[in-house]
Amino acid sequence: MTINEKQDEIISEFEFLEDWLDKYQQIIDKSQSGEKMPEEEKVPENLIEGCQSKVWVTAQYKDGLVYYHGESNTDIAGGIVVMLVEILSGHTPEEILDSELYFIDRIGLKEHLSPTRSNGMLAMIKQMRLYAMALKAKENEK
């Protein structure tokens, strides 16, 4: 699936949830059912700065594609990082850097998150893009 197809799928999951508590429920469930990171990866080096909650993200490069892992100590930030990982994992650095994450506006995340959480989400996206950029640069060096 392309990045946009994955975004569309997430949008469709949220589309019919009118009450914001139901949307939160969906986010919480994503966090709780998401793949857990190994404890040894939850280290300060992998912490995203700018989040009030603790959010850890790592990235691996395999056969030209970037694979992310992410987790948080809170379920709401956790659900958001799980969605971002789902959408961006398994793509080339170029695809990740060129992507436009429209699902955030479409499911109303930006307007419904508190400013601190919203800033945290932007920090996650920024870090994930930085990883893609760094991995691409490293690949070019070879």
Place this chain on the structure above:
Amino acid sequence: MGLDVNSIRKDFPILEKKIYGKQLVYLDNAATTQKPSCVVEKICEGYYNCNANIHRGVHFLSQHATEAHEAARENVRAFINAPSNKEIIFTRGTTEAINLVASSFGDSQCEEGDEIIVSQMEHHSNIVPWQLLRSRKGIVLKVIPFDENGELQLEKLDSLITNRTKLISVTHVSNTLATINPVKEIIKKAHEHNIPVLVDGAQSIPHLKVEVQDLDADFFVFSGHKVYGPTGIGVLYGKEKWLELIPPYQGGGEMIQKVTFEKTTFNELPFKFEAGTPDYIGSTALSTALDYVTALGMDNIAQHESELLEYAREQMAKIEGMRFIGNASHRGGLVSFLVGDIHPYDMGSILDKLGIAVRTGHHCAEPVMQAFGIEGTVRASFALYNTKEEIDILVAGIERARKMFHH
């Protein structure tokens, strides 16, 4: 006589507000209280009718504003039963008042190796100013620990006091654990060693009747905005002998007697500590807030908030996984809690969507969190306008959140 909360609520228009289409339930009063109309009107009236820079003005408006500001000082004095108006210094709030003492008292009275004692449950505002003094003067900061219930271990105070102890600075009521500390007892013990005591009254002033002479406190500090007054105005009460002894905090207008380029002599108390144009609008509005709570009766307010607290704890205790942080025998009107392993931010976010305003996090008291090995708590704090119905909404909200997080 109890409080007529239904009629009191009409004095606070903001309580009618809808949040995400739901009725606001405001339970973040330990952070700041809402303002009754009379306080807001007093601010407007001040700017519309009585605005002129105070003191030294010969014209009518200036004199009128000066009288209002000084009448406010007298009202604050009466509210905390201080002996003299000279002992009431207006500051920007509790934080500035503590910084003033840490600076003026600390710099003039402390030498390297001297000791200041605080408690383990202090707000950062009563820790950091002393750490700054430590960097300036090389003082030693000592800490009275609390036990698992959040009670200060006063038996340890004796061993902390030495002949180098210069001041004890403790909170009256913990903003996180709700503990009401036996400050009178602490002051008595300190005075046996001729050590002065500063009491941080930020959380006690809205909840308890405070009498500084009865406490025999050397310094007592509080913020106006926590007792239904405006933000940006607070009070430092200090015994005259200390305020006379210590030098001014900031320099500028108002606080001087005579200035030449060779030498400046300082004004008398209380003006010596009030550099620059005072917040005379804030002081008069704070005075109105104090009149408001006095008319309701501090004892009635204390009783109402205690009833709310006990009701809240009773109802909340029924929630599966509920854990109270702070179980002292004497408590102010707030409750800090966690449910299962639900993160406080997550709990706070769900409650927010239900229109319930609580505070989450470390409440500017990180050492308290470290003592319990937690990152933060959810805190609900009550004021004179809160009701049992609102607590029922809170309890239902927590229960709903608990289910959402599958606990």
